[in-house]
Amino acid sequence: MRSGIKMVEKQLLVITGATGSGKTTVSHWLTEMYQIPQVVTHTTRPKRHNEVDSVDYYFETESSLAQKHLIESVTYSGYHYGSSHEALELAWAKSPLISLVVDTKGAQTYLETFGKQVTVLFLTVSEATALISRLEKRNDSPEAIQKRLASAEFKRDLMVSGPLHDQAQIIVNDDWQETQKTLMTIIEQLRQ
Numbered sequence: 430m431r432s433g434i435k436m437v438e439k440q441l442l443v444i445t446g447a448t449g450s451g452k453t454t455v456s457h458w459l460t461e462m463y464q465i466p467q468v469v470t471h472t473t474r475p476k477r478h479n480e481v482d483s484v485d486y487y488f489e490t491e492s493s494l495a496q497k498h499l500i501e502s503v504t505y506s507g508y509h510y511g512s513s514h515e516a517l518e519l520a521w522a523k524s525p526l527i528s529l530v531v532d533t534k535g536a537q538t539y540l541e542t543f544g545k546q547v548t549v550l551f552l553t554v555s556e557a558t559a560l561i562s563r564l565e566k567r568n569d570s571p572e573a574i575q576k577r578l579a580s581a582e583f584k585r586d587l588m589v590s591g592p593l594h595d596q597a598q599i600i601v602n603d604d605w606q607e608t609q610k611t612l613m614t615i616i617e618q619l620r621q
Contacts, residue, residue: 439521439546440619441468442528445536445593446552447586448577449562451602452530455552455612459528463616468520468529471497474508487516501531501538505582506573526619533586537593548619550612551589551597 442465444452459465471487471494482488489497494509502511512529520527531539533551540547569577589597598615602608 438525440526441517441539441543441547442526442619443536443539443547443549444528444530444552445533445549445586445597446602450552450554451605451608452552454605455550455600455602455608456528456530458609459612459616462612463526464524466520466523466527468512468516468527470510470512470516470530471499472508472510474506474510500542501535503532503534503582505532506576506580532582533589533593534582536597537591540592540596547596548615549593549597550615551593551599552602553589553599555601555603 442459444455446452456467460467469483469485469487471489473489473491473494476482476485476488480486480488489509491509494502494511497511497513498515499511499513500517502509504510510532512531512535517527517529520529529539536549536551540549589599600608600611
């Protein structure tokens with residue numbers, strides 16, 4: 430038992446939603462508040478100015494990514510992203526409850542692969558314009574933002590559909606204080 434979390438089997442909080450919905454913020458907050466480790470995922474995209482290899486992502490080449498035992502992967506804006514069995518085991522070695530940030534397609538794969546071990550948190554906002562504002566604050570280039578907003582993946586991740594619709598806990602992340610209260614309730618439920 431760590432951090433007051435009473436669990437016997439490995440559990441995974443899968444955090445999903447559109448770009449800019451607050452997935453990484455939520456994952457970092459869960460780490461700070463409850464010491465829930467975040468699974469580090471892999472990408473072939475270049476590092477942003479404030480990112481650290483092996484913390485924000487494992488920054489990979491196409492060749493090094495091919496060596497991983499991926500559970501799911503996606504191409505997003507021309508770059509490959511994926512999560513691996515190796516990264517999951519590294520996180521579970523730290524705690525029986527871990528979090529993972531993935532797109533909705535990845536969330537679906539995790540739900541199918543790990544079943545009841547997974548709790549899906551789907552983040553959204555009331556107004557799509559809030560997502561654009563958040564992307565601009567990340568210092569992404571206007572071209573990159575427009576490319577992302579026009580992508581089929583972005584449009585897919587705006588909605589929770591299919592089996593995720595019945596399984597996901599939907600969190601409208603308009604107000605950070607309210608989002609924190611919702612997250613606290615979810616963690617308390619997982620502790621029972």
